[in-house]
């Protein structure tokens with residue numbers, strides 16, 4: 001948990017201003033993304049990690065927010081959509097300890113990390129492939145390493161309907177996000193997948209309070 005001196009995260013306006021190197025649409029998208037998801041919960045769950053793999057990093061918002069809190073560990077963001085990776089590079093530039101790669105998780109074969117984050121990605125992975133995908137996430141963790149997954153779920157039924165509508169709109173209609181599927185994946189499903197992958201201390205927390213959408217934060221640890 002953040003202490004009393006932990007700086008607050010940049011809000012949507014600050015994200016919009018910080019992304020001035022990007023076209024207006026991309027800046028607005030980042031600001032809305034900052035506003036709409038429980039980022040402080042995600043960042044709190046990852047602070048202090050020395051090495052992080054961010055699976056489905058999109059345009060780099062998590063990297064930006066972690067650095068705004070002074071995180072100085074190494075960061076690898078991967079995303080199969082080269083448009084997102086180019087945007088992350090154009091926004092955040094290059095640092096020796098931070099890389100963005102346009103690739104699939106299956107292409108990261110040797111490296112392992114203290115932590116792996118999967119923020120709003122699993123609904124884009126077909127249900128039949130999720131077990132293998134989460135096993136591949138777990139395989140990238142060092143012994144004792146942590147995985148943090150943010151996924152849609154929880155809250156009243158109308159929030160889940162809204163989530164589904166927005167997910168379909170953004171992927172199938174507008175094409176802003178690419179994925180092999182648009183199939184809901186809630187916290188209970190993620191928790192079962194993490195346990196099946198051999199992770200322990202698996203926890204599901206409701207993270208949607210105060211947000212228009214329902215969110216669940218799921219974490220787990222690889223045994224030492």
Ligand SMILES: C[S@@+](CC[C@H](N)C(=O)[O-])C[C@H]1O[C@@H](n2cnc3c(N)ncnc32)[C@H](O)[C@@H]1O
Nearest residue numbers: 056057058061080081084119120121124178179
């Ligand atoms: C809703 S966006 C979330 C982006 C970022 N994590 C965030 O929260 O701002 C989902 C991202 O997952 C990526 N994605 C889709 N399928 C993926 C896969 N099989 N492996 C990794 N990332 C994937 C998409 O390209 C997209 O950038």
